[in-house]
Amino acid sequence: MLETLSEVQGLDLERDALTAARGETPQELLAARIRRAELQAERDRVKADHDDLRKQVAATDLELKTLQERRKSASESALRAATAKEMSQFQNQELQFATRAQELEEDALPLMERLEARATELAALQAQLDELEPELDAAEELERARVAEVDARDADLADRRDRLATTVETMLLRQYEQVRKARRGLALVGLQDGKRCGGCHVQLPIHVVQKVRKHQGVVRCPSCGRLLYQEPEA
Numbered sequence: 001m002l003e004t005l006s007e008v009q010g011l012d013l014e015r016d017a018l019t020a021a022r023g024e025t026p027q028e029l030l031a032a033r034i035r036r037a038e039l040q041a042e043r044d045r046v047k048a049d050h051d052d053l054r055k056q057v058a059a060t061d062l063e064l065k066t067l068q069e070r071r072k073s074a075s076e077s078a079l080r081a082a083t084a085k086e087m088s089q090f091q092n093q094e095l096q097f098a099t100r101a102q103e104l105e106e107d108a109l110p111l112m113e114r115l116e117a118r119a120t121e122l123a124a125l126q127a128q129l130d131e132l133e134p135e136l137d138a139a140e141e142l143e144r145a146r147v148a149e150v151d152a153r154d155a156d157l158a159d160r161r162d163r164l165a166t167t168v169e170t171m172l173l174r175q176y177e178q179v180r181k182a183r184r185g186l187a188l189v190g191l192q193d194g195k196r197c198g199g200c201h202v203q204l205p206i207h208v209v210q211k212v213r214k215h216q217g218v219v220r221c222p223s224c225g226r227l228l229y230q231e232p233e234a
């Protein structure tokens with residue numbers, strides 16, 4: 001009975017190992033995911049800055065157009081002025097608009113330069129992302145296949161385990177499962193050096209050791225509660 005339980009435990013431990021393996025995503029893939037996230041964050045940051053600059057440039061252009069229209073209108077009004085005073089007023093206006101337009105053009109220049117630099121930076125970041133994307137997609141595909149294979153092996157093990165478990169006495173199986181849960185792994189252990197618990201290594205009382213050796217029912221370690229088992233001689 002305990003031999004069968006030991007086989008059940010062997011399958012359970014294999015399944016534990018598979019669960020651990022399932023979570024072991026390759027380092028390169030993890031690094032590539034981080035790299036993409038970093039690039040995307042940087043691209044978004046540069047793009048936000050770029051779009052903001054573009055809005056500023058567009059607003060400046062609009063203001064310039066308005067100023068030029070006003071300047072033109074002032075210039076035309078000056079030509080149609082009825083008096084010299086009126087003409088002088090319109091000419092002053094024209095000059096003011098021209099001066100402001102010139103100032104605005106000067107301010108717009110560094111703005112344009114920054115916009116251009118941002119556009120270059122944005123294109124470079126996008127190119128890096130475009131290059132990374134297919135590599136990452138391929139790696140993700142491999143990872144999905146790897147996990148699917150682990151899952152398939154686990155399903156197979158689970159099936160074998162469950163079929164085997166039906167041949168183990170219900171009470172014993174229940175005890176085993178409770179201890180396994182509590183001890184997170186080994187529930188059925190052999191004797192160590194013929195006198196110690198193979199799980200917690202405590203020295204067992206003589207009568208406990210004897211019961212285990214004589215296979216007198218289910219014996220538990222008084223210290224950790226694991227089921228003790230005299231492994232068959234090799």
Ligand SMILES: [Zn+2]
Nearest residue numbers: 197200221224
């Ligand atoms: Zn123990």
